[in-house]
Structure formats: C-alpha cells, structure tokens
Amino acid sequence: MPKIEAPTVREHHAMVKAKLIGATEAILREKGPDSLSAGAVAEQAGIARNSIYRYVDSVDDLKLLALEQHVPRWSEAVFSQVDPEADPAEKLASFAVASLRQTQDSSHGFLMSLMRTARPRNTSHVRMQAEGEVKTIHSQVFGFIREQWQALDVAEPEVWAGYVHAIIFDSFGQAEAGADVEKLAGPLHDSVLALARAAAMDKVR
Template sequence: MPKISAATVAEHRAARRRALLDAALELLAEAPEHAPGLGEVAARAGLARSSAYNYFRSRDDLLRAVVVDMFPRWNARVVAAMDKVSDPGERVLAYIDVNLQLVAEGEHAIVGALATFTPQSFTDENMLAMHDDLVLPLVDALRESGAADPELSADLISALLHKGTEMIESGRGFEEVRAAVRSALATASR
C-alpha cells in the first residue's frame, strides 16, 4: 500500500492535486506559449507521470482545472484589495490597481495562454459566470459611489483596463499604465 503524506487520504489527494495545479501554473508562467503535458507537470510536482493520471484524465483536463482554479484566486485578490479601503471611489481605484498588478505579474498572460490551449474551457456557462463574477465588486463600488448606471460604467472601466492590459503585456510599465488609467478616469469625472 502506498504511503500517504497527510493525515487522511483525502488530504493527501488534495495536496497532490494542488501540487499538480501549482506546477502547471509555474510551467505556464515560465513559458506561456507552451502547453505543458502531464509528464512535465508531474515531474515539476515531484510525482511520477502515471500519478498525474489519478487526478486528471488528460492535459486538457488539467489545463481546464488550472483555469477553474485561477478565477477565484484572481477574484480573491481583487476583493481583498478593495476591502482595504472604505471610500467607494477609492475602491474603484483599488479594483483597477490590483487588476493591472495581476497583469504585470503575468497572471493574465497565463489566462491568455490557457484560452489558446483550451478555448472550450472559456466558452461554457460556468466559465462565463466566473468571468462575470470578476466585475461584480466593481459594479458594487460604482453603485455605492452613486453612478447612474453602474453596469455601463463598469463596462467602460473594463474596456480601459483591457487597453491597459494590452499596454502592459506589450512592454509598458505597470506604474506608467496605472497612472494613465487613473488620470483618464479623473479627467472623465470632472
């Protein structure tokens, strides 16, 4: 019988699965243009290739699990940053800042790579709902700040963030883009 490295079999399995997800993320961060196979991921996690198949049926299954894992973590970072400030306007700025910071850290490049490798992972209803959940904290902050149409305002801010994302990913500095986005919003609100 194999030896488990946790108090329970369930904890052992959860730790192994987590190690595989983390290894896949590391590999994607290092080379976002390359979809890692189960063997590479298992090796990075310190497991045998055959062990990876106990947790994921295929590379696509693993990559889809990475996508599912990333959305809540991204959202948690956004919400945590927004919760540090009470003023609704500052919460909107915190939303912008943390999203741009995640882009600068390479998280968005990983999401982009995953969308290329497993486009079907981004088209099902659950994925679309998770993506929509990322905007909810912004809509709430805009509603609290008295925006006449918080959903429309959130869409426009998202478009500005999308352009900021493109700029960071094409080599512009985080601070430069962050300042420009904040300036555009301040100018628009006068």
C-alpha cells in the same frame, strides 16, 4: 496500494493534485504550452507518469485547474485594495489600479490562455467548473463597476461601466506587452476619475 505522504488518502490525493497543478503552471510559464505533456508534468512534480491519471482525466484538465485556483485569489487580492469607505469614483479608480497591479502576480493574458489552449471536452466536469468560475468573476467585476456608477447617480450607468471596463482591459494589454505597470497605474487612476467627472457634467446638461 501506493505509499501515501499524508495522514489520510484524501489529504494525500489533494497534496499530489496540488503538486501536479503547480508543475503544470511552472511549465506553462517557463516553457510555454508546446512543452506541456504528461511526462513533463510528472517529472516536474516528482511522480510517476502513469500516476497523473489517478488525479485528472487529461493534461488539459490540469490547465483548467490551474486557472480555477487563481480566480478566487485574484478576486480577493483586488477587492482587498478597495477602501469600502471611499466614495464611488475613488472605489472605481482604486479597483482599476488594483486589477492592473495584480497582473504582475498573475497575468490576465496567461490565465485566459489556459482556458483557450485546453481542448474542448463537452463532458468535462473540470472545464465546466473552470468556465463557471471565470464567468462568475467577470460578472462580479462588471457588477461592482456598475454599482459604483449607480451610486454616482449618473444617466446610463451601463454605458459608463463599459468605458471603465474597456480602460482596465486596455491597461492589461499594455502591461502584457511589456509596459511598466507602475507607469500605467497613475494615468489609469486619473482616467477613471476623469470619466466620473465627465459623467457628472453630463448629468447636469
């Protein structure tokens, strides 16, 4: 039986798995997906190559596990920057800027690439769980945006929610293309507030 480095086998398993996920993410960020292999992950994590398969079924599963652990972190980081006492328009603007700033710590494009580059395995529990996490956060985000428009009592809240969603995703794209996040943050904040003003004007027509 291999030597364990934690008080219990379960804790050792979790610790090694975390090392493998961290090694996977480091390789992907620093060298790209073409450099990812069982050998590279094992070397980065400091464990024997064959030991990987005691913890995951494939290297692709490690990509998905890396994605899965970032989803709740992203959600907590973003929503913690939205003042629950603010008016709905300011909540929308704050949420948009917080989402953008979070790309500095965990690029949206990088995280989504983890899902895209993992080969489909219909029977993979890990894939199904990761896809479920991503769908959940997307639903949570759109639901939050829609709720703020409903609170503003505008006509067609789904339409206005879609506009904000589109602006946020466009800002992600600009940031990932190299634009300065802080230079994007002000115009993004102002654009969302301008949408709120436009919706209010549309309501009185």
